[in-house]
Amino acid sequence: MTTPRPSARAHERLIQRLAEQVGVPAAVSWAHAAAVTHHCVRHRLVSAPEPPNSPDSVRRVLTELASAQPDLAGFLDPQIVPLWTAPLSMDSWAELHDFWGPGDLLDDGPHRVDGYPLGDAYQALSADARKSRALCQTPPWIAKLLLELSxxxxxxxxxxxxxxxTDPACGTGHILLQAFHDARVYRRRGRTPGPHLGREASIERALQTVSGCDLDPYAALLARYRLLATSASIRQGRIDQLPRTWTAQVACAxxxxxxxxxxxxxxxxxxxxxxxxxxxxxxxxxxxxxxxxxxxxxxxxxxxxxxxxxxxxxxxxxxxxxxxxxxxxxxxxxxxxxxxxxxxxxxxxxxxxxxxxxxxxxxxxxxxxxxxxxxxxxxxxxxxxxxxxxxxxxxxxxxxxxxxxxxxxxxxxxxxxxxxxxxxxxxxxxx
Ligand SMILES: C[S@@+](CC[C@H](N)C(=O)[O-])C[C@H]1O[C@@H](n2cnc3c(N)ncnc32)[C@H](O)[C@@H]1O
Missing domain, CATH: 3.40.50 (Rossmann fold)
Incomplete structure (x- = not known):
């Protein structure tokens, strides 16, 4: 049985309480960084063995992610990830820790590391992204149909x-992730399949196929993380083990x-x-x-x-x-x-x-x-x-x-x- 996700109101209450200590932008940043770091540790995409258990350990995992791939350097940039300028107390951390629980809420379901729940969580946590930039996740089943027609x-x-x-308003990447998978396993319908493309070549091809831009620098960073996390998980390795020539083509613009x-x-x-x-x-x-x-x-x-x-x-x-x-x-x-x-x-x-x-x-x-x-x-x-x-x-x-x-x-x-x-x-x- 899957754990029900917290309501939109529960996300808002969490941000209100954390914001009393660190202000709204850093509250969103801490709440979402706790989710991202949980996600990458749980799926063994970084070397840290245990999910973060303190604000310091969140920062350590973010530091590792930022140095794992140049595309993820933004995790160290306080303009994009404001938690770097606003330390969180252990009391506030306990609240955050209780909110995400053991991490089931952030699970993508069996066999997938796409980070769909991470995208949804950003939308639920950031009123600014929703109201000023109209961030509203495109459900994967809609993305699938749009891609079938294009x-x-x-x-x-x-x-x-x-x-x-390309998706010029890619948000946290729901359409990009679906496109990545479709491009990776493409077989022309009704035709005899050609020679099977190996795992490495298929991931590289999919990364070269898809691209996107978004006005929101954190959403763009998250879309890059999701593409690389998925790539690493298909290779059954860590993000820092991805070939350096592979890039997630997502820009903030x-x-x-x-x-x-x-x-x-x-x-x-x-x-x-x-x-x-x-x-x-x-x-x-x-x-x-x-x-x-x-x-x-x-x-x-x-x-x-x-x-x-x-x-x-x-x-x-x-x-x-x-x-x-x-x-x-x-x-x-x-x-x-x-x-x-x-x-x-x-x-x-x-x-x-x-x-x-x-x-x-x-x-x-x-x-x-x-x-x-x-x-x-x-x-x-x-x-x-x-x-x-x-x-x-x-x-x-x-x-x-x-x-x-x-x-x-x-x-x-x-x-x-x-x-x-x-x-x-x-x-x-x-x-
Ligand atoms: C409806 S959402 C798209 C969500 C995306 N398909 C997903 O599932 O994550 C619209 C997106 O447009 C972005 N946006 C708004 N104005 C923009 C602009 N001028 N340039 C680029 N992106 C913009 C917002 O930040 C938001 O992420």
Missing amino acids: LEPATDEVGPQNVRM DSLLDRNEPLLERGRYHAVVSNPPYITVADAQQRDLIRKAYPRVAAGKFSLALPFCELMFSLATPGGHVAQLTSNSFMKREFGRRFIEEFLPEFDMRWVIDTSGAYIPGHGTPTVILVHRVRPPQGDTVITIRGAKGEPFIPEDPARGKVWTAIAEAVHTRLAMDRLKDALTSLHDVA
Whole structure:
């Protein structure tokens, strides 16, 4: 039986109590660092034999992580991990220790070291990440579907050795981790599998395939940690034993405005997949900068979803595949008019999936999945899945909610039909 995770309120109470001693940023930092260090010790990714039992031991494990791989050096940076400037008393430590318990709460389930619960914990602990930057984890079952509609066909087209995927609002990396696994074990459907890629080569290939950026430096660091932790665990070794040439391609950047970050090079990615932020920008100066950079879509009281959509299209190669779970507010408000009437019609829209009736934890805003290819429209068909009813009650397992199950089945039925049609066409061509 799995231990139930603490409620959102319990996370908030923990931060309030720790903050009385060290302030909110360091409270979040201590609470999450205790979880990360527990995770890496439990999965034998560092040399420390026992889970941390004091603030000093948390700092020791963070120090080891930071020196294990250059990508993880940020664990020593007080700007990213503020616990370095705010010592924690043993009383506060005891509280933190009780909160995480023996670590079951941070378990990924059998055989996996992906750190999904670590990502979820950061969202639950950091009100700042949730409110100022709209951090809201993308559940793995949604990530899987988005990738089936984008990374998979892109890989079929350009081959697993060449394909590049990015998420410009990657948060703590839920989509990246799913993409990493999909890239590692890629087999073209319906084809005889080619020679099996060895374990080392498959991990290296997956790390080279996926990349991401996020405005939140700690979320970006955590996404890097998760990619490297997963890589190390597949090799059954520690993080410091990973080849030094392997890197987790995740940067901290303002994806909308940063034109110098190499991971944001335009026209580079065969698949661009994201669950972008859809808040409106509170800061007037920032809003103006975005309006200037994205004049075609950022009109009126625009939601960030629109400039992110334009950004995603610009990151893709010509013909590249773009899949996003985004807010559907542009369909109902004035700021979406130009986007719908002038911008979107320039691109090849493949799928519009109404997910507003599905229960997606944390996503209070009604959503839609849009899938495009970055090329002029081809043919006159767009596949739509239209919602009929919402979820009758909050499903115990959201991945198996009635609405989501119906959506996933409809997508898979359609994909299976398309594959059959392609197979028949190629048979016909051979004959
Ligand atoms: C809905 S969350 C995506 C979560 C991610 N898919 C995951 O599961 O961890 C939106 C993310 O966008 C990031 N973000 C907001 N504005 C950004 C910007 N201008 N540039 C890059 N990332 C940004 C937030 O920090 C947040 O992590």
